[in-house]
Amino acid sequence: MLGLPGMLGTIINLLTVILGFGLIVFFHELGHFLAARWAGIRVLTFAVGFGPPIWSWRKGVGLRRGSSVKDYERLVREGRGEETSPTEYRLSALPFGGYVQMLGQDDLDPGAVSAAPDSFQNAPIWKRMIVISAGVIMNILLAGVLFMIVFLAGLKVAPPVIGDVVPGSPAARAEPIGDGVEPGLRPGDTVLEIGGHVPHRFDSILIEAAMAERGRSMDVVVRRAGFAEPLRFRVTPEEDASRGMLDLGVMPEVSTRLIDPGNEAGRRALLDILGRSGIEGIAPGERITAVNGEPIETQLEIDRAFADSGGAPVTLTVEDGSVISAAPLAELERGEVVGPETGPIVIDHLLGLVPVIRVADSGDTSQGLEHGDVFAQIGSVEFPSFAEGINEIRAHKRGTVGLRVIRGDQTVEIEARVHKDGTVGFSADDTIRIDTLLSLTPPMIRQPDADRPAPPPAAGLIPRAGARVVRVSDRAVSNFDDIRSALLDATADARAGGADSATVRIAYAFPYATGDAGAVYETDWTLDRPALDRLGSLGWLSPLPVWAFEQTETVLKADGPVDAVLMGFGETRRVMLNVYLTFLRLSQGSLAVQNIKGPVGIAHLGTLIADRGPIWLLFFLAMISVNLAVVNFLPLPIVDGGQFLFLLYEQIRGKPVPIPVQNAVMLAGLLLIVSVFLVVTFNDIRSLLGG
Numbered sequence: 001m002l003g004l005p006g007m008l009g010t011i012i013n014l015l016t017v018i019l020g021f022g023l024i025v026f027f028h029e030l031g032h033f034l035a036a037r038w039a040g041i042r043v044l045t046f047a048v049g050f051g052p053p054i055w056s057w058r059k060g061v062g063l064r065r066g067s068s069v070k071d072y073e074r075l076v077r078e079g080r081g082e083e084t085s086p087t088e089y090r091l092s093a094l095p096f097g098g099y100v101q102m103l104g105q106d107d108l109d110p111g112a113v114s115a116a117p118d119s120f121q122n123a124p125i126w127k128r129m130i131v132i133s134a135g136v137i138m139n140i141l142l143a144g145v146l147f148m149i150v151f152l153a154g155l156k157v158a159p160p161v162i163g164d165v166v167p168g169s170p171a172a173r174a175e176p177i178g179d180g181v182e183p184g185l186r187p188g189d190t191v192l193e194i195g196g197h198v199p200h201r202f203d204s205i206l207i208e209a210a211m212a213e214r215g216r217s218m219d220v221v222v223r224r225a226g227f228a229e230p231l232r233f234r235v236t237p238e239e240d241a242s243r244g245m246l247d248l249g250v251m252p253e254v255s256t257r258l259i260d261p262g263n264e265a266g267r268r269a270l271l272d273i274l275g276r277s278g279i280e281g282i283a284p285g286e287r288i289t290a291v292n293g294e295p296i297e298t299q300l301e302i303d304r305a306f307a308d309s310g311g312a313p314v315t316l317t318v319e320d321g322s323v324i325s326a327a328p329l330a331e332l333e334r335g336e337v338v339g340p341e342t343g344p345i346v347i348d349h350l351l352g353l354v355p356v357i358r359v360a361d362s363g364d365t366s367q368g369l370e371h372g373d374v375f376a377q378i379g380s381v382e383f384p385s386f387a388e389g390i391n392e393i394r395a396h397k398r399g400t401v402g403l404r405v406i407r408g409d410q411t412v413e414i415e416a417r418v419h420k421d422g423t424v425g426f427s428a429d430d431t432i433r434i435d436t437l438l439s440l441t442p443p444m445i446r447q448p449d450a451d452r453p454a455p456p457p458a459a460g461l462i463p464r465a466g467a468r469v470v471r472v473s474d475r476a477v478s479n480f481d482d483i484r485s486a487l488l489d490a491t492a493d494a495r496a497g498g499a500d501s502a503t504v505r506i507a508y509a510f511p512y513a514t515g516d517a518g519a520v521y522e523t524d525w526t527l528d529r530p531a532l533d534r535l536g537s538l539g540w541l542s543p544l545p546v547w548a549f550e551q552t553e554t555v556l557k558a559d560g561p562v563d564a565v566l567m568g569f570g571e572t573r574r575v576m577l578n579v580y581l582t583f584l585r586l587s588q589g590s591l592a593v594q595n596i597k598g599p600v601g602i603a604h605l606g607t608l609i610a611d612r613g614p615i616w617l618l619f620f621l622a623m624i625s626v627n628l629a630v631v632n633f634l635p636l637p638i639v640d641g642g643q644f645l646f647l648l649y650e651q652i653r654g655k656p657v658p659i660p661v662q663n664a665v666m667l668a669g670l671l672l673i674v675s676v677f678l679v680v681t682f683n684d685i686r687s688l689l690g691g
Contacts, residue, residue: 151568355430
């Protein structure tokens with residue numbers, strides 16, 4: 001929050017978040033305290049923090065080091081009790097949160113009752129209901145005030161604009177409601193409504209999809225350039241296997257400023273992408289201000305300029321005034337294959353020719369992998385594709401996997417440890433832009449516009465993995481872009497003349513095979529009409545990937561104090577409903593328990609949010625305050641909601657719930673809370689450790 005670097009900044013952020021949590025709990029207990037005083041119930045202790053008291057203050061006794069209970073009891077024995085207050089205000093050793101102790105009320109000991117006239121039991125039931133509810137009410141009011149402050153100051157958020165759509169995803173297949181519109185949401189669409197709710201920021205789109213009922217479609221209303229009226233689509237969210245949540249497959253809009261990863265490994269990976277695309281003269285953190293001399297505001301405009309280039313170079317103007325000429329990338333195909341460990345996974349290919357997986361960056365240097373390593377073997381799979389490599393690694397989770405990598409002129413053998421989540425510790429890339437090295441063509445690939453997988457045109461073309469294409473119709477090739485260009489030239493007449501097929505001569509070698517490293521093989525490849533059409537439909541892409549840019553941000557700000565109040569309590573209501581909906585989706589199985597954060601995960605998330613500044617921290621604490629209110633009022637015996645149900649029973653039956661019954665349900669509630677706490681804490685720690 002203070003912008004301090006490294007471990008010191010993390011520690012400061014963590015302490016800030018913990019104190020913020022403590023403030024939320026303090027206000028919760030303050031609600032109970034004020035309501036108890038109003039109801040005439042004797043309050044024995046109002047404590048800030050937990051554990052042994054460091055300092056205490058009591059009217060008639062004054063400030064004391066430690067507790068003033070013994071002084072108070074002595075004054076009562078001496079007949080001077082009326083001169084002192086029964087309430088001790090205490091600062092405890094762990095100043096995170098607090099508690100209120102009332103005479104005759106103990107959540108963990110229902111039998112600790114009192115017959116005193118100012119005890120909890122002797123207050124009217126309706127007053128006791130107010131006292132029990134007051135903590136929750138205070139948390140809701142606190143959240144509303146915090147949200148109001150946030151919206152008065154303005155919160156930087158990603159706008160509800162689609163920046164990219166994952167091929168083959170539910171968003172890409174969204175069914176239009178009405179005529180004259182093709183299926184699928186599009187980059188640049190502004191989401192006006194989703195599932196009947198108006199999203200004010202992009203993460204609201206993700207939340208609505210995650211909270212949807214499994215298998216049920218939802219309506220999405222968007223504003224699209226070129227259309228006078230909003231467009232309506234029907235889309236059914238599907239589970240994202242990597243996150244265990246329902247998802248649409250949309251990405252946020254991004255700006256024209258390159259990311260600055262903040263570490264040397266990340267910068268190296270970004271500069272590697274730029275260097276491979278022939279782009280020099282722009283550094284991480286710099287902004288592109290114009291394309292072909294025209295001012296731009298979003299990364300989508302960069303993509304469109306390259307798409308419309310026809311293969312000609314595009315000029316990029318950097319914010320310092322320098323001009324860069326960049327060649328577009330030849331568009332290749334994206335398809336979906338299904339693996340036993342990953343489920344559906346998207347790969348890049350060209351009519352079924354698939355590149356080999358390589359290391360973009362090695363995060364876990366202890367494994368021995370290095371930037372640029374090409375995988376000659378992972379486990380039992382030789383020259384694996386991206387999908388094959390990820391599947392084979394995940395098949396060895398919690399164990400080890402043998403790796404053989406090509407590093408320059410050397411071949412290196414590695415025995416790598418596979419983490420619990422099925423990863424080895426590297427960012428994956430492939431050889432598609434730097435080599436013609438091939439993995440084995442998958443037997444089935446589902447294209448984004450197809451309902452089901454089908455054999456690709458290259459199926460059976462090359463007998464085994466590890467081949468390198470050296471010529472296409474007597475033209476030498478060095479990467480997949482060259483293969484595409486040669487195929488287009490070789491089939492130009494057939495495509496233009498409407499021929500049913502065209503045959504192309506392919507020459508390939510096995511450079512890393514023992515015995516035939518110098519041999520060159522040739523084969524004829526016959527492409528039918530659908531394959532020719534697919535080849536001819538390929539266009540041009542930006543050499544700058546979407547992930548290389550920062551997200552677009554807008555300021556979500558109220559028009560004035562009244563609007564801030566409305567927005568604040570509107571956000572409070574939305575968060576409350578989402579918490580209840582989360583429990584419902586957990587019970588229905590459309591949301592995995594691994595996605596629920598416990599104390600460790602919340603604290604970690606809080607430190608990341610605190611690093612974004614005080615306004616985001618206030619927003620985060622407001623959400624936590626709402627969550628605390630909702631969880632506290634669940635019908636569980638050990639929290640306020642369960643106590644409220646006991647009082648409701650007493651009101652209806654005219655007598656309290658029997659003490660043995662209270663003890664039994666208290667124990668059951670305690671076991672449930674502790675079990676949930678242990679599960680989510682275990683998941684939090686496993687996530688932090690990368691397991």
